[in-house]
Amino acid sequence: MDSATRRRSQGGLFEGLYRVIMRRNSVYVTFVIAGAFLGERAVDYGVHRIWEYNNVGKRYEDIPVLGQRQSEE
């Protein structure tokens, strides 16, 4: 609360964000919906990258003898 009283007409990050997104409710709602969509895509991508990094060599595609059963019998 003390920091907000510092007089700054050209505010910091939060001030800038407020000016761009939160002036009009229509812009705000659009931001939330689009942000949720894009944010979910980003989180999915990030989690999958971590998953693959953590599970090297254990995937189905990494099975060395995939497809060889048929040829024997």
Added chain:
Amino acid sequence: MAMGLGHKIRSGYEKLSFLSRLARQSHHAKALPALSSQIMEQDRDRLGSAYTNSVRCFALFGAGVSGLLGCATIAYSDEAEHGLAVPNYPWPHEGILSSYDHASIRRGHQVYQQVCASCHSMSLISFRDLVGVAYTEEETKAMAAEIEVVDGPNDEGEMFTRPGKLSDRFPQPYENEQAARFANGGAYPPDLSLITKARHNGQNYVFGLLTGYRDPPAGVSIREGLHYNPYFPGGAIAMPKMLNDGAVEYEDGTPATEAQMGKDVVTFLAWAAEPEMEERKLMGFKWIFVLSLALLQAGYYRRLKWSIFKSRKLVLDVVN
């Protein structure tokens, strides 16, 4: 009146440190002056603060030990009733972001098919469940076609047999439970579809059981037809030791030791009981992460809206 969050944390910490210092010194009391003044009077009555402090120390320690022992006796389990406690093995699929080792699932299925399927059914698993997990579609179709399946009445009203399809369940070794008991000396080899979930600490238990066969200790005799296994509750199990070195020849050339086969078959059984594990872990990690961010946002928003009330001042104007 309005206590900031920092003030609250500080006063809570002060109270905690007061309680911890109570056993050592009794003149730092800020939060509970009444109690501390009582204790200070007791100090003067006794020989000195050092004596009371050591007595207090002893009392707290004794209370802690008896509390701990009380909990321990509740948690204590009889080995004869529950079997020998199994160690926790470092499974490759253990951990919040660990997937199954799919090559191990494939080898484990091979072990099941060649060693276990003669007695144990897995009637909840279908051939199609293996596609994309351990085998390709063509491989699975070929595997399914090797078995004969009894199918529903045809147009003439007769049951007929046909080669298996992907949609068929794993074949059962016995027609019904009675046949299974009759063929196994009265003991029923349980269905393995959910065995790792149906036993306490299932994965470690099944591995310990399969690799745990040994000679009974001196003085313990097991009747004819049963075998000694310390991990099995009661110690006498009807199943003989099935995993022996070299019992199976792996397709990928992995040496088939007893421990390797045990590890692979338990991985296969764990997958069979929980095929959704990988999806569940991914979903759990993602949503716990997202909801933690949402929690931070919600906390900020709540404190923002409440700030006007937390920072207001009330003036009481008393009229006499």
